Amino acid sequence: MRYNLYKLFSTIAVVSLTFVACSSDNDVAGGASGDAGVVAVTDREVAGVTQKGPFLVGSSVAIQELNGLTLVQTGRSFRSSIKNDLGDFSIKGVNLSSQYALLEVNGYYRNEVSGEKSKGMIALNALTDLKDRSHVNVNLMTHLTTDRILALVQKEGMSFAEAKKQAEREVMTSFGVLDDLGNGEDLNLFAGDGGAMLLAMSVLMQGDGSEADLSERVSHVATAIVNNGIWNGDEKTEIADWAFQIDAVIKKSKKGGSMLQLIRENVESWQVVDSVPPFEKYVNKFWAHEYGLGACDEKNLYEVKSNTNELSQYYRNEFVCNPDGRWSLVRMREIQSSLFEEIQDKADGEHYKVMKIGNKQWMAENLRRKSNAFNKGNDISYSTCYDEKQSNCDSYGLLYEWNAAAQLCPEGYKLPSISDVKALLHFYGGEGKESAQKLRAADGFGALYGGLYEEKLKDYIGGFYYTGIFEYLGLHEVANYWTESPAFLLRIDSLGARLDSVDRRLLGTPVRASVRCVKDEQTEAETGFIKERVCDPVDKNYCNDFPIYYTVINGKKWMTENRTNELQLVETNYEVCYDDEPWCSEDNRYDAKCSMISSKECLYSWEDAMKVCPEGWRLPTRSEWEALMGDSPYVNSQGENGIYTMYFTDNFSLHDISHWSDEYYVSYANSLGLSIKPAGYYEMGYEKVEFGAAFWTSSDSSSTDAYAFMLVDALAGTYIMKVADKRNYYSVRCIEK
Structure with missing residues (x-):
């Protein structure tokens, strides 16, 4: 040889x-x-x-x-x-x-x-x-x-x-x-x-x-x-791609830097000179020249250009001119520390830039955490690179199914709510092309056109239909970011920035999109529990400490559990919720029925709902329930009992879907901590079990009717406020007086 x-x-x-x-x-x-x-x-x-x-x-x-x-x-x-x-x-x-x-x-x-x-x-x-x-x-x-x-x-x-x-x-x-x-x-x-x-x-x-x-x-x-x-040619482009990668922290050096840093450490170890010349800038000039990016200096600081080399595996990826005179992928941009901070994901050690936008702390990079933790008995991953190419993960992060995205944000961060996204759009000027350009600016949010994985559509005369074939679409053309609702995406493309709904027929399918997390502002001081002394109202010798768990929303303490039968929490001889007759107590001291998801949770008539909150707590008013919806879109509709308000929110920040029958949604954790469960309700019989819930308010409209706040479609996250017969049986949540 x-x-x-x-x-x-x-x-x-x-x-x-x-x-x-x-x-x-x-x-x-x-x-x-x-x-x-x-x-x-x-x-x-x-x-x-x-x-x-x-x-x-x-x-x-x-x-x-x-x-x-x-x-x-x-x-x-x-x-x-x-x-x-x-x-x-x-x-x-x-x-x-x-x-x-x-x-x-x-x-x-x-x-x-x-x-x-x-x-x-x-x-x-x-x-x-x-x-x-x-x-x-x-x-x-x-x-x-x-x-x-x-x-x-x-x-x-x-x-x-x-x-x-x-x-x-x-x-x-x-x-x-x-x-x-x-x-x-x-x-x-x-x-x-x-x-x-x-x-x-x-x-x-x-x-x-x-x-x-x-x-x-x-x-x-x-x-x-x-x-x-x-x-020129294929071999030169291959070298250019490798040259870019060794500066992109693809392989770590001994000191925690890129492979390019490792090469510097190797040369320094020869101890030929005190200072090794800055060869890195010529490595960067080489691949930047091959990508058609041109010079990077103070004249074009933060300019974003696309790789024009069709032979490159990073073809059409976007690069930004940094203050240090070198190009990098937009996600790897280097911005002055006054705009950005950095956090580390404890789960995998990845570092992310974060920035304050309005009054919210947003990640300024797409999530890159890999996970195969959501398997259903086989080797299916719920996250992937676009087109299964690592180079796309290097540039755009991973694409996630919603149920994986909902629990992979770094500690202290969560998927953005509908309100978070609306505030983000408002900060950048609302929906439209102008806000899209600002959202994509490298010295700001830095949205990336990472595409989407979804079911292919096929046109026909007068409309379109789903083909049943899933494919990767929109790379370099559209950015799609999950919200806490699987029915809504933040979509950014040449048409503008907007909050887009996911077609209901695609919910529960392996649709995959990018993830930007927002800081979870709810602190430990805003959640917790207190203990209430509860005694058997018949026999005062039977007492126990009753824990009340709460979360703070809009400055008020809300119980995070539906009101239960107090007798379940003390040592009594009473049996409740018989299988053949689901009353909440043997002597029927409350006019109540058990919810179908838990024998400990009761559904009450309005009159008894007004009585069951413990001392220092009460039934919320109509306006207090409505305040939880924030600026969610709504319409007034005509129902059986007259006008009612329907909130088209697809907002999952209020309810806990861990009891859904569809295993696809098992992992969701609600962002406001209210943990509303789809317990159903009882009117002429049990209704909406596992897909809805209803809560009494203290506001009545007549001697026979009162206002109820109802989750009518848990899959879409749709709530209504309506007038209901006081003889119906609904859940109770208490609020501190």
Whole structure:
């Protein structure tokens, strides 16, 4: 293998040097109009440094004499070996018939990417003019320009100096560098901008491949450049994608940074210089150039541009110009600390930017937490990358089914409520195109067009229908964010920003969308429990402490459980809720029935509902129930008992759906902590069990009727306030007086 690698590079050099155009005996290399003439080199000491990473001690180095007229090797050479692990060499007593020489180095080297010594040998060349120099460095720049210099001299008639200058400019341009950083023979990995560029080139050519991969890649690049001075194609884009990824925290360094940081740590460990030059900026310039992003400086700070390279796996992904002069994915943007803070998700260690928008703390990045914790007896994941491609997760985070999204926010954060989303839209100017542009600004919310996974629609005359086929749609075109209601999404696209409903037929299907979490402002001080002393109203000897759990909403304490039969909480001989006759107590001291979801929870007539709250608590009024709906949309409708108000909310912040029959929704936790359960109610019989609930208010409209607050569709989260017969049986929630 070592012999074959050496043979590969030697063959390239020899074949290249035989491409000599016909010339007269009076010509010198480059033509009569070029160099003044052939100059012999006499008793010269030639020294330098050999670097891919530095070649290791014992590697061989040779100077091959070239004919001054044809640049063909004469067969005369001077050889030595590398004298230390820094790649230094020195050859004394060099005598050449012309100033033109080919330097060859072959051996092992330090690998910047792996941090280890290479396991195989490579060969690098340098074509030089020794007329006015005795110091020659051999590196990737000199190697990649060697054949191109020969081609320009022999085919284009350029002088050696002109050909060398053009070849070096072409190579640097191929690596996204437009500055003149000096002659290749003067470049050193550890000195100045030229060294930074050379180190970046070394990292890019090495990649994550072996020595054989490196040799093949270098050969491909040299061949492309020798033909027309341009290196392009699939392989170059693959290198660009890898270069972007190593700066995107795809692989962590020892100090917790990116893989690019790890490479820096590797080079620093060689202890060659006190400060390794900033090669990272040239790595970034390379992939930014390949992505068509252009320069990044103070003139276009926070500008957002799309990757235009169709060969890239990040094609059409959006990048932002950061204050440090480098491009990054919008989600990885670096904004001044006055706008952003950072939190860590304790579940997986991921860090997220968060920012204050209005009076709410929002995550400014899409959720990236991976989870397979929602399986139904098989290996189904409820979260995924768009199109199952990791590059899309790198850019946009994961897409989640709603039931997974509802419990994967970092600790202290939750899915936004309908009101949260409306406040967000209001902050940015309401629904429409203007707010969409502001929501997508990189120095703000930074919404990402991460697409959606949903059922495919097919048009037909007069409408459309669902095909039953689920597919990924809308990448680079639309952002979709879950709310706490599975029936509503925040949707942002070219048409604007708006709160969109999910078609009812899609609820419960594997629809997947992005997630932005909002800080849960409910603190421990706003929730808790107190104890109430409760005694058997018949036999006062039977007493017990009765815990009352509460949550604070709009500054008022609400019980978080439906009112129960007090006798269940003390040691009595009373049996309640017989299977054959579901009364709440044997002697029927309350006019009540048990709810169908728990024998401990009772449904009361209005008159008894007014009596059952413990001391210091009372039945809420109609307006207090309505205040819980906030600014939810509503309409007045005509019902059997006259006008009633219906709230079209799809708002799940009030009720706890853990008792639903559909297992898809088992994991939901309500955001206000009121924990309304779909217990149903009793009118002419039990109704809406598992899909609705009803609560008495203290507000009556007549001697026979009172207002009731009802959850009429738990799946859609729709509530109504209506007038009801006081003889109906509804649940009771108490509020502190």
